Amino acid sequence: MSQVSKKDFEMTYDIILTGGLVVTASDTFKADVAIKDGCIAALGEKFNTDAVKTIDCSGKYILPGGIDVHTHMEMPFGGTTSKDTFETGSIAAAHGGTTSIVDFCIQGKGQSLRESLDGWHAKADGKSCIDYAFHVAVTDMTDEVLCEMPEIIKQGYPSFKLFMVYDGLRVSDGTFLKALKVARDNGGLVCVHAENNDIVVNNIGELLAEGKTAPKYHAASRPPLAEGEATGRACKLARITDGPLYVVHLTCSDSLEEVVRARKAGASVMAETCPQYLYLSTENYEEPNFNGAKYVMSPPLRPAENQAPLWNALKNGDLQTVATDHCPFDFKGQKEMGKDDFTKIPNGAPGVEPRMSLLYKGVVEGRYSLNKMVEVASTNPAKIMGMYPQKGTIAPGADADICIFDPEKSGPINHAELHENVDYTTYEGIDVPGRPVSTISGGRLVVENQKWIGEKGKGHFIKRGTPIIL
Ligand SMILES: [Zn+2]
Incomplete structure (x- = not known):
């Protein structure tokens, strides 16, 4: 990934994800991800991070x-x-x-x-x-x-x-x-x-x-x-x-x-x-x-x-x-x-x-x-389901919907850690090798280090287009 252009450097973004490994359905690459107005604005390195919310994603995967x-x-x-x-x-x-x-x-x-x-x-x-x-x-x-x-x-x-x-x-x-x-x-x-x-x-x-x-x-x-x-x-x-x-x-x-x-x-x-x-x-x-x-x-x-x-x-x-x-x-x-x-x-x-x-x-x-x-x-x-490429990938112009995944956060799933409004999980005790740690929905950081920090009720209805037959 090349150094960002002068124009991208001078842009002011809402959030910049630094140091993570971006993984899409087709590629895996190191890049910083710049988010603005609910969308992924640019991928690159060395964005101007002054006065911007920066999330250190070192050692983590940045997934759609x-x-x-x-x-x-x-x-x-x-x-x-x-x-x-x-x-x-x-x-x-x-x-x-x-x-x-x-x-x-x-x-x-x-x-x-x-x-x-x-x-x-x-x-x-x-x-x-x-x-x-x-x-x-x-x-x-x-x-x-x-x-x-x-x-x-x-x-x-x-x-x-x-x-x-x-x-x-x-x-x-x-x-x-x-x-x-x-x-x-x-x-x-x-x-x-x-x-x-x-x-x-x-x-x-x-x-x-x-x-x-x-x-x-x-x-x-x-x-x-x-x-x-x-x-x-x-x-x-x-x-x-x-x-x-x-x-x-x-x-x-x-x-x-x-x-x-x-x-x-x-x-x-x-x-x-x-x-x-x-x-x-x-x-x-x-x-x-x-x-x-x-x-x-x-x-x-x-x-x-x-x-x-x-x-x-x-x-x-x-x-x-x-x-x-x-x-x-x-x-x-x-x-x-x-x-x-x-x-x-x-x-x-x-x-x-x-x-x-x-x-x-x-x-x-x-x-x-x-x-x-x-x-x-x-x-x-x-x-x-007719939402691509607005959703389902990490690319400039796509919605900034991102899962920051920690491949080191291992351990058994247990009901106490989950937020589902129900009194059990069918996966109790199943060991998983990693977990999502932070989540960005429509450019809003809603979960940070496994804690809910979002505003409630801010999700949008997705008006879907034509299904792609795979
Ligand atoms: Zn069903």
Whole structure:
């Protein structure tokens, strides 16, 4: 990196990061980073640091801020609500080096997509402490909704989630085809929760009839093949329509093989996995005293032999992103609702905060490179969800969303260090080799040396553009 120009030297910046190693999806280089008016203004060395907030990043990585494209803040589920608000959840995310979230706005029955989005804006606007955007989870897919989709895409919400599972939410294959066509023709993207509903419903009925009510039967009721079958069907619908598809929370080899096959055939199919499927397994459901309920999520955790194929798929590009599906419910009072019946346990677990640390563990363990980690944690999510190059990289003109990561700050994850508004973490005791220490969101230093110093509610809504198909 060459010495900065006279013009850059004479500029007055808001913040200058000095001495760190900048890591993007494609490059690793030593540079100082100058920030002004919410954006990255210049990269170079020897900026004039007089009278400017300077952060010494020696020995640290300067990463694009994490982008978590799968969160559920304040989400109603089964008679209760996920515990993190946009304020508490976004503060937790920022502590974990994440600077943008894309949350799922859930369409209410009979509501238009716009009405549903207005409801989600009311929860997040002026509350979220980092930048945020919304997918629309369509739960009432009518002809009116299909007609409304192009307008919603234009308004900056290009991604829609459809469910193949859950009676009352799921869509038929015919409706799925129609939605893929609308997305294809209007620069949108269909996200899918893929599990075979009939298999799940049938299994639940049999298990409960046999008196099998413990948390571990949640996993038994939703086997990998139920996900694999639905993922394969969704992929084929994408191929038939040439529609753009993004499979959320892919957990296992059965689904991965379907995605790989579709991609080989030239389909516009992409997929995300989550840290829980990389680090946890069905063994967690065996934890005593109802503790298995902490891991009740859909799709469920899988046998550990699924983990290595998922890591490989991240390395070789078959899987493009890692998001969290952060959906926290307290063990006390909320998870306990299903003490006598696993189907009454609210589905979901926390995870928005430790994602970057857990992904860095993959680097140190030789699963993939540091550049690849940046790619799956930030760059690819920004591209696929229509936020690139405003977000997802470190380059002049991009938003100043930055995670300053200390590769020496090792030690086990513990609930006490986290800021998620929930009474446990599924990652308790998992040793991570490094941690985010400071976070800049939109040019504002919000976390400094692991302490929140930001002003609350200053995150901006991200009006997203056209998804890039990877
Ligand atoms: Zn989810």
